Each structure stands twice: as structure tokens, then as C-alpha cells.
Amino acid sequence: MGLMEIIRSYSPAERRNITIYIVGIMFYKFGLEAFNGSISTLAQDRFKANNTFTKWGALTGLNQAMQCVGSIAIAPLIRKYPTRGVLAGAILIFGLMTVILLIVDAATGGKIKSNGKIHYGNYTPDALFPVYMASGVAY
Numbered sequence: 001m002g003l004m005e006i007i008r009s010y011s012p013a014e015r016r017n018i019t020i021y022i023v024g025i026m027f028y029k030f031g032l033e034a035f036n037g038s039i040s041t042l043a044q045d046r047f048k049a050n051n052t053f054t055k056w057g058a059l060t061g062l063n064q065a066m067q068c069v070g071s072i073a074i075a076p077l078i079r080k081y082p083t084r085g086v087l088a089g090a091i092l093i094f095g096l097m098t099v100i101l102l103i104v105d106a107a108t109g110g111k112i113k114s115n116g117k118i119h120y121g122n123y124t125p126d127a128l129f130p131v132y133m134a135s136g137v138a139y
Contacts, residue, residue, distance in 0.1 A: 028091065032139055035098060036063070039132050042101075045118070046125035055125075059132055066136030073137070093138035097131050 010018065040060065047055045070090075077086045108121030 028094075032094065035094070035135065036139075039063075039101075039128060039135075043125065043128055043132075046120060046128070059129060062129065063132045063136040063139075066133045067139045070137040070139055090138040094135055097135040097138070101128075101131055 007015065040056065043056050043059050044052055074086065104123050104127065105121040108123045109119070110121035111119035113119070
């Protein structure tokens with residue numbers, strides 16, 4: 001059975017739904033990778049110079065450990081709940097973690113970069129740990 005035969009075996013509505021699903025997953029994956037890169041950069045900027053890479057390594061390692069936890073937790077969740085609900089929950093958690101960082105930064109005096117200066121809020125950079133760990137579970 002060739003590729004074109006497989007594609008034609010789906011109705012036009014099914015092909016459209018499959019395409020929308022694939023594009024949605026691609027955007028989600030792009031968002032996750034951009035988020036992970038931005039958190040990594042933020043952590044390296046915010047941690048004190050004498051222990052920047054020690055804390056950054058711990059932060060990255062904990063995020064990867066939480067990704068393992070999320071991977072293990074997904075199987076029982078998919079068995080118990082519809083797949084679309086589990087996926088929606090993961091996207092919601094990921095979105096909340098992104099928004100939490102933005103709100104905390106703005107509420108503590110952070111500003112958008114202007115005149116070449118970075119203005120971070122007055123929160124402890126250790127607050128990145130629980131946020132990044134929770135986003136790891138949703139990864």
C-alpha cells in the first residue's frame with residue numbers, strides 16, 4: 001500500500017483534522033523549546049556570578065527529571081481520561097507556568113528591555129526552580 005493510497009483512505013474531513021492536529025502539535029513543541037531556551041537564558045542572567053552554572057545545571061537537571069515524571073504519569077492518565085483532556089491539561093499547565101513568570105516579573109518591577117538595559121523584577125531567581133519543574137511535567 002503506497003503513501004497516496006494511505007492518504008486517500010481518509011475522508012477530506014479526517015485529513016483536515018489530522019493536518020490541524022499535526023500543526024497544533026508543531027506549534028506546541030516550538031513553544032516548549034522556545035520556553036526552555038528562554039528560561040535557560042534567564043537563569044544564566046539572574047543567578048549570581050559565583051554559582052551561575054551550578055544552579056543552572058541543577059535547574060536543567062530537575063527539569064529533565066520532571067520530564068521523566070511526566071512521561072511516566074501520562075500512561076495512566078491516558079487510560080483513565082480522554083487523550084484530548086490530558087493534552088489540554090498539559091497545555092494549560094505549560095501556559096500557566098509561562099504566565100506566572102511574566103506576572104511575577106512585572107509585579108516586582110521588571111520592565112521590557114529599553115535603551116539596551118535589562119530591568120528584571122526583584123524576585124529571587126530561585127523561584128525559577130518550581131516553575132521550571134512544573135513545566136517539565138507538562139513537557
